[in-house]
Every structure is written in structure tokens, then in C-alpha cells.
Amino acid sequence: SQKIEQNSEALNIQEGKTATLTCNYTNYSPAYLQWYRQDPGRGPVFLLLIRENEKEKRKERLKVTFDTTLKQSLFHITASQPADSATYLCAPGGYSTLTFGKGTMLLVSP
Amino acid sequence: DADVTQTPRNRITKTGKRIMLECSQTKGHDRMYWYRQDPGLGLQLIYYSFDVKDINKGEISDGYSVSRQAQAKFSLSLESAIPNQTALYFCATSDSDRLYGYTFGSGTRLTVV
16 A cells, blocks of 8 residues: 655754755655645645656755655755744645645754 | 635534534635544545545545535535544645645644544
């Protein structure tokens, strides 16, 4: 069955550093992969989409990579700020619906 | 106004009661979804609809039903609520080309006692 793995342990980093979150998937050949941010008690907010034929995508301080051979996506936040503290979800997409990973919590301390 | 509006925001109901959660969107998208989120379990797809005449079961549809009243409206019903349906419920919408991500509502926190 399809499986999406994100680190269940929170990632703690200091302000100004680069945060790197990992998403691994198995039994899957997604055509694209999306990343979302979720704050406690609120709906996820879409951040970035990367397609299978793209190696890297950037948006402001965010960068996503997509390695279909390794079946892995990396999500980077450069120059992290306390306001970046949230849970980040990856969602590999096929041709119908998205399946979401359980997310990794990022805590950025001042 | 929010792009995706869910009502109610919070609801406490008794076991065995029928309850409806409503969702409306102003994005003009054809596709709508209902997800459930439990602590530690992530988002699970309950039902989805790709247009007004299309309804599909997701991975956890048992105990739930839906109605797509219009392109902009998609409601979720619990026919006979049970305590393990206590969760945070999200409605979402997306475009058919999947060029952009899903737009989620703010959620309905449902407690079944």
C-alpha cells in the first residue's frame, strides 16, 4: 500500500538557520508533490507544488526538491524565523486525489 | 470572506444524533473534498466530488454520507454519530488542472459525547 513518511519528531532550530524537512514515499509514482503549512487548529495552507519532471522549485525563502529515483522530497526554509514555526505536510499527488503525510513540526527559537 | 467557509466551527453532539457539516467555496472550482484529522493520524479523505454529479468514497467513508448541492456547496453528514467520530473536519477545494494546491476551510471541531 502507499506510504508517506515524514519525521514524526519535531525539528528544533535557531532563528536564522536553514530548516530541512524530509518526505519519503513508497509504492507510489506521483506526478507531482505538494507542501503545506498547518498551524494548530487551522486548515493546511498550500505552499509549493513540484512536478515529477522538475528537480527543484523556489518561492521566496522556500525551496523544494523532488527526487523520483530516491522517492523523496526535501523542503528547505532558509533564514528561518519564529513565525515559521508550524507543522509542514507533504502530499504526493496522482491523477485523482492527494494523500497527506502526517507532517513534521518545526520549532524555530529566537 | 474566506474562500472556503465551513459551518459550524465547533459542535458538540450526542451519540446517535444525525449531524450535518456544511461547506461552501467561492473559488469557482469543480473539485471538493472532505477530510478528517485526528491527532497523530494526519488527514484522512472521507469523500470527494469532481463535479456536481460525481461523488466518490475516500479511505474512511463508513458512517458518513455527502451531498453536492451545487458547484459551490458540499455537505458532510454523520447519520448516527459515535464517539470515535470526534475529530477535526476539513473541507477543501481544488482546480481540475491541479496547477495550484488545495484550499482548505478553517475546519469544524466535532465532539460526540
